[in-house]
Amino acid sequence: MALATLLVLCLVFPASAVTIATTGLGSLNLTTGSQDAFLLGVNSCNQSVNVTITVYSSGATTKTATIVVPAGTTPNYVQIPFSTFTGTGNFTSVGAIQLVVNSSPGASLVLDFLRTSSTASPPLVEATLTDVVLVDNDGNGKASAGDPLRYIVRINNNDVVAKPGVNFSAPTPANTTLGAVSTTPIARNDGPPSASSTPGQAFHGSFNTTLNIPAAAGLLTNDFVGSPAALVTFFGGGSLGGPITDNAAGTSAAASGNTLTVNADGSLTFVPSSTFVGNFTFSYRIANSGAVRTLR
Ligand SMILES: [Ca+2]
């Protein structure tokens, strides 16, 4: 699986004066892995805007290119080859990258990412690996012998089609002892297959009858609980109203004469009012020690 370089950038609008730390990236080589272009990911853009990218090299030289991000269907990807940049700088010893967006009043541009890429769109499935010094024991601002690091792998499905069976493998980085590995849980929707469910279908209850869903058939059964295994932490919203954090797992919440109890293991009990007919919806949140995911 490909590992893409993901860059954290300074986004600058012309009206605001921002001082650029032109050595902050520490002489980063953007051509590593035969990369020869930037790829700008655009989440939304309601009108055509100009984006100027300036690459600050060591020695205070710069490379600059201006591109047009078109309005229209998104997500959109705009590739900017290094060869289209002008100036005396380079891409092999980079200290900073600056984006300046020029637009008319009323323009709305939401950028997703700027990364190096030799292709015109990201791979359908990709993984990014980032690392951070968790404790800088000697205070030198970088990884040293004995400093604990945290590596974070993010796997993206950039396609509109589900990708089951994705595996990630990577060697442990040199001079690193691998410690605890945690994975982020993913919650998936539950409920009957249609709004007009029938007896016998999942999460379907009978008129004026308490519905008991055991953990083995509960909210977590179709979720990826991650590691360490996530549990339900909160529930709310939907027919219950209010935010999802209104109710802690293990408690009961009432709405219009109905009572819902959701437990940490994903089991639940729904006691309908004597006249209740229809759909009763809510959201729940699952979390482990590493991350939080929310879904209905
Ligand atoms: Ca250090």
Ligand SMILES: [Ca+2]
């Ligand atoms: Ca679920």
